Amino acid sequence: MEIVVKEFKHCNVIEINGRVDSSTAPQLSQTLDKVCDQGHFKLVLDMTGLEYMSSAGFRALLATQRTCKRYNRGEVVLAAVPTRIREALELAGFTELFKSYDDALSAVGSF
């Protein structure tokens, strides 16, 4: 798994590439926590390069969404979610908790 954080004027874009499972999810959580600790709560998770995500990754997304939405200070939105991952998120009932956009540009534009 590889994560790239890009800071924009109105939000941060976080590219998550490769595979997120119980082995790599802690690294994802740490990165997301760090971004929030720096006072950024409007986050776009760009999943263009994401190949796989298990429930360990879903838990990291959920924890970050809770942090970001607190005090209405922001939100986590998803961009370019690959089909298989979207299907798994749907099974887990997660699609109602995250707005999803076709690509990172539209997601950035939503903030």
Place this chain on the structure above:
Amino acid sequence: MKEAKYSADFNNLDAIRDFVGEAAEEAGFSGREMYSVQLAADEACSNIIEHAYEDIPNGEIEIACKVETGQITIIIHDHGKEFDITQVRKPNLSRDLSEREVGGLGVYLIHQLMDEVRFSSSKKNGNTLTMIKRKSGAL
């Protein structure tokens, strides 16, 4: 029947997904079905590593894949603490964000992704999880 043994380490999840993925491919499963089988095996093994082998060093996970016409059976065996995933409470998915439960999600996914899930445990033989996935359209 294909068999493989892995040490109970999250770093082996990649290899475990590859192993069951190959069997699913051999069974003629679609890419979507293959992903389901890989995700279910990952969630099951993650649970074993996290719960069954909690505080138990050098644990091992044995996996067997049996490919038959239109279906694949995955048998996962461990010698850790008894952790019956068929008894795990279903998480309440209808709750809103603040109340959403974090636990039980992997187990819930396994039940959603696979057609049959069975668990057996004995002091002598350890824990055995059997999961069956049928090819869509095959019954």
